[in-house]
Amino acid sequence: MKIYGEKKIWFVTGSQHLYGPGVLAQVAENSQAIAAGLTASEHVSANIESRGVVTTPKEILDVCQAANSDENCVGLILWMHTFSPAKMWIAGLSALNKPYMHLHTQFGAALPWGDINMNYMNLNQSAHGDREFGYIGTRLRQERKVVVGHWQKESVQIQVDDWVRAAMGWAESQTLKLARFGDNMRQVAVTEGDKVSAQIQFGYEVHAFGLGDLAKACEKITAEQIAAQLELYKQDYEIDAEVFTDAHSLEMLQNEARLELGMEAFLEEGGFKAFTNCFENLTGLSGLPGLATQRLMSKGYGYGGEGDWKTAAMCRIVKVMSLGKAAGTSFMEDYTYNFGDPDQVLGAHMLEVCPSISNEKPKVVVERHTIGIKKDIARLIFTGTPGPAINISTIDMGTRFRIIANEVDTVKPPQDLPNLPVAKALWEPRPSLEVAAAAWIHAGGAHHSVYTQGINLDQLNDFAEMAGVEMVVIGADTNVNEFKKELRFNAVYYHLSHGI
Ligand code: MN
Numbered sequence: 001m002k003i004y005g006e007k008k009i010w011f012v013t014g015s016q017h018l019y020g021p022g023v024l025a026q027v028a029e030n031s032q033a034i035a036a037g038l039t040a041s042e043h044v045s046a047n048i049e050s051r052g053v054v055t056t057p058k059e060i061l062d063v064c065q066a067a068n069s070d071e072n073c074v075g076l077i078l079w080m081h082t083f084s085p086a087k088m089w090i091a092g093l094s095a096l097n098k099p100y101m102h103l104h105t106q107f108g109a110a111l112p113w114g115d116i117n118m119n120y121m122n123l124n125q126s127a128h129g130d131r132e133f134g135y136i137g138t139r140l141r142q143e144r145k146v147v148v149g150h151w152q153k154e155s156v157q158i159q160v161d162d163w164v165r166a167a168m169g170w171a172e173s174q175t176l177k178l179a180r181f182g183d184n185m186r187q188v189a190v191t192e193g194d195k196v197s198a199q200i201q202f203g204y205e206v207h208a209f210g211l212g213d214l215a216k217a218c219e220k221i222t223a224e225q226i227a228a229q230l231e232l233y234k235q236d237y238e239i240d241a242e243v244f245t246d247a248h249s250l251e252m253l254q255n256e257a258r259l260e261l262g263m264e265a266f267l268e269e270g271g272f273k274a275f276t277n278c279f280e281n282l283t284g285l286s287g288l289p290g291l292a293t294q295r296l297m298s299k300g301y302g303y304g305g306e307g308d309w310k311t312a313a314m315c316r317i318v319k320v321m322s323l324g325k326a327a328g329t330s331f332m333e334d335y336t337y338n339f340g341d342p343d344q345v346l347g348a349h350m351l352e353v354c355p356s357i358s359n360e361k362p363k364v365v366v367e368r369h370t371i372g373i374k375k376d377i378a379r380l381i382f383t384g385t386p387g388p389a390i391n392i393s394t395i396d397m398g399t400r401f402r403i404i405a406n407e408v409d410t411v412k413p414p415q416d417l418p419n420l421p422v423a424k425a426l427w428e429p430r431p432s433l434e435v436a437a438a439a440w441i442h443a444g445g446a447h448h449s450v451y452t453q454g455i456n457l458d459q460l461n462d463f464a465e466m467a468g469v470e471m472v473v474i475g476a477d478t479n480v481n482e483f484k485k486e487l488r489f490n491a492v493y494y495h496l497s498h499g500i
Contacts, residue, residue, distance in 0.1 A: 002039075003324035004168055008047040011035035011077045012063055014084030014133060015055050023123055027081045028053045030107040034079070034151050043157040045324060046164050048077065055084075060092035068097050075099040075167035077160070080129035081107065082122070086136035093140055099170055099466045101145040101163045102137065104130045109150045141497075143465040165455065166462030169321035172273075173467070174203035176302075176316060179272040181214050182281025184307035190446040191308040193396035198310065201401055202467055206309045207270070215284025217269075218262030229257035233291075237380065238363040248376070249366045256378045259285065260292035267301065274302030274316040276309050279350065279372030288372060290351035290379035291364060294423070297354035303331045304448060305352055310394045311448045318392065321463065322454025328356025332391065332425070332451035343433035344411070346426050347391075347451060351379045353423035357389075357451060358382035367421035384425025386410050390457065391429075391449040393440075394469075400494050403464050404445040405457060406436050406474040425451065430476045439474045439483045470494055 013031035015024060035050035054060045067073045075098050093100075106126050137144055145163045149156040184191050195206045230253060233239060243249045267275060275296075279288045297303050302316025311331060318329045330353050338344040347353075350371055355362045362380035369377040386409075393404045408427040417424070429436035457473055464471035470490050474483070 002046050004046040004164075006072045007074050007168060007171065008049050008072055009075050009077055009164055009167065010051045010063075010067055010073050011038070011048050011079070012051045013053045014060070014078065014080040014089070014129070015053050015082045016084050016088075017055050019082060019122055023082070024053060024055065026123060031079070031081060034105070034107065037151060038077075038157065038160060041157045043154065044161050044164060046074075046168065053081070057088045057091055060089055061095060064092035064096040068095070073098060074171040075101065075164070077101050077103050078133070079103045079105060080126050080133045082125045083129040084133060086132045089133065089136050090140070093136065093142065099144070099163075099167050101147060101160070102130065102134060103151065103160070104134075104146060104148040105151045105156070109152065143468065145462055145465070159458070162456065162458045163462050165321045165323075166459045166466060168323070169317045169459075169463050170466040172320040173313070173317050176204035176274060176313060177270065177272045178204060178206045178274040178276070178302070178309055178313055178316075179267060179270060180206055180208045180307065180309055181275065181277040182211055182307065183208070183278065185278050185280055188306060190395060190444075191304070191306055191310070191448065193310055195309070197396070198313075198401070201469060202313065204274075204313045206313075207272070211281055211283045211285065214262065214266055217266040218258050218285065220265070221258045221261045225261055226254050226257040229261060230254070233257070233364060236362075238361050243364065243366060243378075249378075252366045252376050253291075253364070253378045255286040256289065256291040259289040260295050263289065263292060263296060264299075267296075273300070274304075274309075274312040276304045276307050276312045278305070278307045282373055287375050287377050288351060288369060290369070290377040293352040294355055294380045297330060297352070298356050303352060303354075305331060305333070305349055306448075308446070308448050310396070311446065311450060314392060314394050314450045317463070318450050318452050318455055321459055322452065325454040327385070327387075327453035328354060328358070329450060329452040329454050330354035330357045332449050333447055334391075334449070335424075337433070338426070342428050344426055344428050345408075345433065346424055347384070348420075348422045348424040351377060351422060353380075353425075355380050355382055355423070357384045357425060357453065358423070359385045362423070365421065379421070380423055381421065382423050383413065384410050384427075384451075385453065386412050387453060389425070389427060389451055389453045390455070390460070391451055392460065393445040393449045395444050395446060397444070400498060401469045402443065403460070403469055403471040404440060404443045404474070405460055405471065406430070406440060406445075407457070407476065408436075410453070430474070431478055435478055435480055436474050438480050439478055442480070442484055443472055443474075443487060
């Protein structure tokens, strides 16, 4: 079973009747072999299901409408084995509301030089058939991924999988429900936004709840459930024995177990896969959830602090895109700088960093929380795993959304930080903090982000194209002046492309 289970991609091959039934039978056989070959590939993380050969406008429209209404179909791979006159595709592609990838490939890799004749040429026409097909996608102004190369080549299969993972993220975005406990942190701008626009653009729903609803769910958690949860904490984390012998520390740990189980029950009952809360809205709870939120993130829930629903939704989407990868994804905040050579960012949050970003065993500690309700809270402490990572921010520009991504290199801190009571990651932004932070600020990037080592920029770009949202990348080649020009060009493009 593939990691995405029942969720699959349909493989549809275009042709026409000009060549006779013998050729079409061969086309059908070959397209089945490609779909099966992609499914068998260790690089491809979903089933690629062959949906046959389409040769008429009616067949094309039918398969596109069937894809629209099949909830397990998250996208289509389209390929023209032969020539397939592209006016036939207008109705189908216009009706299609799922993402598609155009795989520009050929069944056989090497030409049979000694044997090649016109039969071979007529059977293997994707070199020009796919160009005819490509024209109509461009003419219809459709965003789609184009992957070029032989389907058995590793680099082609990896590109297919990048798009498959983006399509899985997009499918998640379409059905995601997010629970928002309380409201945004007062006076904060970037965590605000238009939730109606977000639902139109990304599909996800944001549902607000009073804290009393959540408090009731937490009150229902029994002493037995809490005791069982503490046993799990003992297995999963390093915990000093005195946490269990000191009555106050034990109570703080029990508080987190109650919050975790209460929130999880609430989220499960409502079908929510992401949530936000805010330290200014905690009535009825023992305090701001620490370990509880960290555990829920590590179980796959998206999270954003201070009511940041855009980051919470993106956190969940990226977790789905990176399913099965060893590398993690967390809510994150650019917290403090180390100006040096090179300049570095110490990323953390008040409490809520996901342990999936670390490959060390997290330690549970009970420490004073000093923002909002001041009290002791149990939380996990660890350090982010060194290596490349991406910080992703989604912002509301008022009339549209923008996704900002910065490539960073996470490094091991030069010294221990024995007095820092929160989880953290230390990174060096590409190309440098000087350029990256200037570009990020010009683009309007938030202080919050989704920090991930589980997806790459190609996947994120595919997702942004599926969403029809601007994405700008800050990386090794970024130059601030050129970047500002890109922002201005994009402003014109998206203003025009979204219409009046
Ligand atoms: Mn914050």
